[in-house]
Structure formats: C-alpha cells, structure tokens
Amino acid sequence: MPTLYLIRHCSASGQESDAPLTEAGHEQAHLLRDFFREIPIDRITSSDYTRAIASVTPLADAHQFSIEREPLLRERILAYEPLEDWLTPLRQSFIDPTFKLPGAESGEEATQRIMQVIQRAQSRHGSTLLVTHGNLLALLLQRLDSKYDFDTWRTMRNPDVYRLDLSDEEPVIKCIWPHK
Structure with a gap:
C-alpha cells in the first residue's frame, strides 16, 4: 500500500488564493525540505494556491520533482462573506x-x-506528498478516524x-512533524 504524507502549508500572509508565504513561512518551507531529505518520496501533489505550492517548492527542487497542481486540495470555503464569528460555524x-x-461548502462536500x-493516490505505488490547508486536512483526518475533530x-x-x-483494515495516521 502507498504511504501518503499530508501536509498543511507553511505560514502565509493571508487566506486569499494568491497569499504568499511570510518570512517565517519561507524558513518553514526549507525545514520541510530538510525533514524529507531522508524520507523516500515519489511525487508531490499540491493545492494550486500560492502558499501551498511555495511550501514545497524547495523540497521539489531538491528532489528535482515537478509539483502536480490539484484544485481539489484547495481550502474549504466556509463562507463567501467575511464573518465576525467564523469559529462557531466552523x-x-x-x-x-x-x-x-448559504452558497458555501459543507464539511461533507469538502471531504x-x-x-x-486520496483514492487516486491509493492506486499509485510509492509515497506521495499531498499539500493542502488546515480546515480541509482536519476534515479528512476526521473522516478517516473520528478521534480527530475541531480541536485537531x-x-x-x-x-x-x-x-x-x-x-485493507483501518488507516494509520500519525503526526510526524517535529517542529513547534
């Protein structure tokens, strides 16, 4: 069975699709590159948002991989209008x-x-990095194992x-990022 590495993007300057990484985010991208130096990977698939691509560009360059851009990995749209209290609906x-x-995406639709x-990646051999966003990643983890939730x-x-x-049995999920 393939191994998938699920990555939440590095620190960014905002939530817009073209929001760049912050200075700290660029440093984190290099930490990601170094973290995966000894871990075999075969492909990188990423949300097409700027912050997701930039998070793994140093890693892709180090492995001489192209980054497959996947719109299905974009962040979940909780609301189209700014919300004063967005934590309650989340x-x-x-x-x-x-x-x-109204007009947004349910957790089920995003999942x-x-x-x-995930199903496409399962049909491939080897290891795949999937780069996405926090809300979508947490919803995926919850789908795979109910212990993951809003607090995750x-x-x-x-x-x-x-x-x-x-x-064929239960998925095994483990947080492996050592940096705080």
Missing part, C-alpha cells in the same frame, strides 16, 4: 458534516473532494505533517 461543521452557510485525491484543527501548526498508511 465548529458546527465538525459536529454536523452537512452544515453549511468528498479530498477523498477523490485548532492545534494544527503551519506547517504540519501527517503520515497516512492505508491498508
């Missing part, structure tokens, strides 16, 4: 996967989207790395 979406604000990428999202770091081993 928390609700972890409790009720069908909950969604179905990333599961398409709240405690995720930028970046964060989870190793996912898929088998």
Whole structure:
C-alpha cells in the first residue's frame, strides 16, 4: 500500500488564493525540505494556491520533482462573506458534516473532494506528498478516524505533517512533524 504524507502549508500572509508565504513561512518551507531529505518520496501533489505550492517548492527542487497542481486540495470555503464569528460555524461543521452557510461548502462536500485525491493516490505505488490547508486536512483526518475533530484543527501548526498508511483494515495516521 502507498504511504501518503499530508501536509498543511507553511505560514502565509493571508487566506486569499494568491497569499504568499511570510518570512517565517519561507524558513518553514526549507525545514520541510530538510525533514524529507531522508524520507523516500515519489511525487508531490499540491493545492494550486500560492502558499501551498511555495511550501514545497524547495523540497521539489531538491528532489528535482515537478509539483502536480490539484484544485481539489484547495481550502474549504466556509463562507463567501467575511464573518465576525467564523469559529462557531466552523465548529458546527465538525459536529454536523452537512452544515453549511448559504452558497458555501459543507464539511461533507469538502471531504468528498479530498477523498477523490486520496483514492487516486491509493492506486499509485510509492509515497506521495499531498499539500493542502488546515480546515480541509482536519476534515479528512476526521473522516478517516473520528478521534480527530475541531480541536485537531485548532492545534494544527503551519506547517504540519501527517503520515497516512492505508491498508485493507483501518488507516494509520500519525503526526510526524517535529517542529513547534
């Protein structure tokens, strides 16, 4: 079975699709490169948002890999309008996967989207890095193992790395990012 490394992007200057990494985010991208120096990887698939691509560009360059851009790994759209209290609907979406604000994406819809990428990656041999965003990653983890929840999202770091081993039985998920 293939091994997947699920990566939350490095620190960015905002939530827009073209938001660049911060100075700290660029340093984190180099830490990611160094972290994966001795870990065999075969491909990198990333959200097409600027911050996700930039998070693994040093790693891709070091391995002489191209980065496959995958729109299905984009961040989940919680709301189209700015919300004064966005934590309450976000928390609700972890409790009720069908909950969604008008015109936005439910947790279930977002999870179905990333599961398409997981299923494609499962059919490949070797190790794949999937670079995505915090909310979408936390929803995926919750789908695979119910112990992951809203608090998982709240405690995720930028970046964060989870190793996912898929088998015929239960998936095995482990947070492997050592940096605080």
